[in-house]
Amino acid sequence: MASSVFFTHSHYSSSPSSSLFRHHRHLVAPPTSLRFSSSHVAPVAAMTTDSSAKVIDGKSVAKQIRDEISAEVSRMRESIGVIPGLAVILVGDRKDSATYVRNKKKACESVGINSLEANLPEDSTEEEVLNYISGYNDDPSVHGILVQLPLPSHMNEQNILNAVRIEKDVDGFHPLNIGRLAMRGRDPLFVPCTPKGCIELLHRYGVPIKGKRAVVIGRSNIVGMPAALLLQREDATVSVVHSRTSNPEEVTRQADIIISAVGQPNMVRENWIKPGAVIIDVGINPVEDPNSARGYKLVGDVCYEEAIKVASAVTPVPGGVGPMTIAMLLQNTLISAKRVHNFE
């Protein structure tokens, strides 16, 4: 199974860290405040003299964020009697989608967020899905609505996603949200979960962004494009590399910060990386592995073994960005509930 899989917002890997990086120390980020973008842990960007990079431990940071969310959910319940609620709509019986939805449900439970679920059969009509969305739109106990992608091919994804009330669009994919993300002086209601998780990792590890060269590899609506907009909001000088870029390694080699989200296993090699760069690897690609009981293992877009030698910090796959996506989804749901109830 050497095929590559494009990363979608639905991914959430809970696999244990692989043995690839057992020789590298994990930084465990100490508890910090809940506010997005607020807290720094340990500056890593300057540590270029180290012969091996720091591992950016997404699993541990995500755990910490879930703990913070959990505390906030309790405080809210105790203060005003409101419990944030997330509704997930799953159409059809794709195994991977069912797993993601189950993981989201578990994550909600772990922090005290109410989780609602609609499971519709594969042959549902678009109207039936829209009816569910409409019900959740009107339900005051629901603060976030998430439609699990992909939808069956007979449905118009754009129509369905557009039906979610923007105040409950915790995925942050609504064009109005993206427009606000792109514009100076405007703020999106929600920042899309995966790119938000990438930036949060940089913040929690104290990686300076302002004035730095950043390269985003990939320009998807759900990761690459919003990640580039977020980095620019933080005053990085951002370049976007994509399939039509003629010299991707040359452009990428100039970056202090690399965010890769293309779904190409091990595409980013040593010669793409400036010594001391910080790398956030969003790719989760299955590649053949006869040593694994499953017959495959998951690798990122970045060749980890090479990156760890040149970069100052790298996210592993799995255990890097993956766990952050769902933590950000919980955070967006909490933000939504706080906003609607004016709770600070």
Next chain:
Amino acid sequence: MASSVFFTHSHYSSSPSSSLFRHHRHLVAPPTSLRFSSSHVAPVAAMTTDSSAKVIDGKSVAKQIRDEISAEVSRMRESIGVIPGLAVILVGDRKDSATYVRNKKKACESVGINSLEANLPEDSTEEEVLNYISGYNDDPSVHGILVQLPLPSHMNEQNILNAVRIEKDVDGFHPLNIGRLAMRGRDPLFVPCTPKGCIELLHRYGVPIKGKRAVVIGRSNIVGMPAALLLQREDATVSVVHSRTSNPEEVTRQADIIISAVGQPNMVRENWIKPGAVIIDVGINPVEDPNSARGYKLVGDVCYEEAIKVASAVTPVPGGVGPMTIAMLLQNTLISAKRVHNFE
């Protein structure tokens, strides 16, 4: 008057070309079809052996586009009896704003577009302005609404701009439009006029964009940011340079295409420019000039005398992007009228 002026979408310069580039030949683009992005004139990007750059003659291209629009307006009027209409709202009595509005009106008349105008006194309330917008929103003879900026300081610009129906927002500044511009697989209803004019100049001069390195200097909501999104839609590899960029000349020097929109006179010098690059200069900055009767002259963000020696093509200031902005406004108004009447 050595101050710099930030370029706004309201600029429209009709001054004759300055003597600066009298030694350089002007390419006059032959008539082409109206379709945006459709027509090429003469490839310039490869002409790096030339000791001096081509002048990208925005005045002449804008004239050509106005002729095309004029023909389409006639065809529409004769076929279905509909005349496109543009309403401009001007609040207060700023001299520069009054000039821009007058120029827009003249431009409308020159192509047969109906021009409506509301002149409100400086001390109008926000509600009064919103009433006018609401009237134009409901008026079927109005296909485009433009609020002349800046508004008096006692008004909330965002509220007022948001009140314009997105189907009539020919400026293309609505966040929903910007979001669609950023997203793959989505299309904005209108592309903001000035960045659209920049790309149109590249197209009409046959400058290849796909796979090229492009640098946008400036990240304003009305020029830099949408210009970067447009270049990316055309498969350029785009970097955005801004006030926090630590080495702007180094980044800019890598560009095959430079679009500058910062309002800093002569900021981009020879050493910022890769030999053979194509330069679109959006800046219109007044600088002292004792030889001028007015006491000042207009210059771009790019040092023209130096650029013309290194680049393969450059827009002059005035006479480059300026005239294109209003041509694109007329084009957006025509597009809006065609869309609402389903006229092709």
